[in-house]
Amino acid sequence: MKRILSVVLTLMLSGCAVTQLPDNLSRAMLNQDDPSVVAAGAPAYLLMLDALILTYPENERFLLAGAQLYGAYAGVFAQDEEQAAGMADKAMEYARRALCEYDDKACDLVDGPADDLLSGLKARYDESDIEIFYAYGAAWAGWIQANTSDWNAIAQVGKVKTLMQWVAGYDEGYDNATVQVYLGVLESQLPPSVGGKPEIGQAHFEKAIELTEGQHLMAKVLYAKQFARLMFEQELHDRLLQEVLDADPYAEGLTLVNRLAQRQAAALLAESADYFE
Incomplete structure (x- = not known):
């Protein structure tokens, strides 16, 4: 830990290194093939x-x-x-501060009526602004996931969906097509019997797989977990998960996520027979 902290202090004294640090740190973590290394090192990175x-x-x-x-x-x-929940709160706090630093009117917009969000985005922002809104939407989605027992949190899903749809409208493959994965999950929450339209979610999962030529393994895991289980399609579920287990996880910007996907795929496949019986 002392060695890590000494490196941190050295970096903080170097203006150039500090400027480059966030992007380099993110890239290093995403290309790490051992999740346990990231898990062990992440607390130091957070500090x-x-x-x-x-x-x-x-x-x-x-x-x-x-x-x-x-x-x-x-x-x-x-x-x-x-x-x-505590970490999701911190993520949301930082994301909001970043958004408000970027443009205080953007914070007013996301706080306003849901019906005005899309029109406000179209009127004031364009493709040069998608990074900040995507990051905010991702933090927001994570915060909602960590607070699923709170109906006030669940009620905000529509705004997150609007943000992600707006980003995808400019770049359908943004963030290694993870924007499509978010939309797939958001659209696969309810079965058709209660008004859901999971086929829209399915289309987003398929688009993520297509755009990444099958390299985004978490897209397949969540396709199986969110859509195939919701629709009780065991054949699709098992095929997707087996494809993940058989795949090469190494891909620029996706290696860590893919390793985690393979771990989840093994667990989901192991309980498939019990789930679908």
Whole structure:
């Protein structure tokens, strides 16, 4: 830990290194093939980003990096629901601060009526703004996931969907097509019997797989978990998960996610017979 902290202090003293740190850190983590390494190192990275944000409280890059790392840790490595909720709260806080630093009118827009969100985005923003709104939408989705027992949180799903649809309208393959995965999950929450339209979610999962030529393995895992289970389609479920287990996980920007996907695929496939009986 002392060696890690000494490296952090050295980086903080170098203006060039500090400027490059968020993107380099994110890339290094996403290309790591051992999730346990990330899990062990992430707490130190979180402390480092907290320190950088305290030092540079108006720096959007550090705020976004903090939001992304806290959100990822909450969704994957948190030890329990309480820790996940706390980290999702921190991710949301950093994402909101980044959005408000970017444009205070953007914060007013996302806080306003849901019916005005899309028209406001179209009137004031364009493709040069999608990074900040996508990051905010991702943190928001993670926060909702960590607070599924709160109906006030669930009621905000529509706004997240609007943000992601707007981003996909400019770049359907944004973030290695993860924008399509988000939309697939958001559209696969309810079965047709209660008004859901999971076929829309299915189309988004298929688009993510198509755009990444099958390299986004988490798209297949969530396709199986969210859609195939919802629609009780065991053949599709098992085929998707087996494809994930048989795939090469190494892909630029996706290696860590793919390793985690393979871990989830093995667990889901092992319980398939019991789930679909």
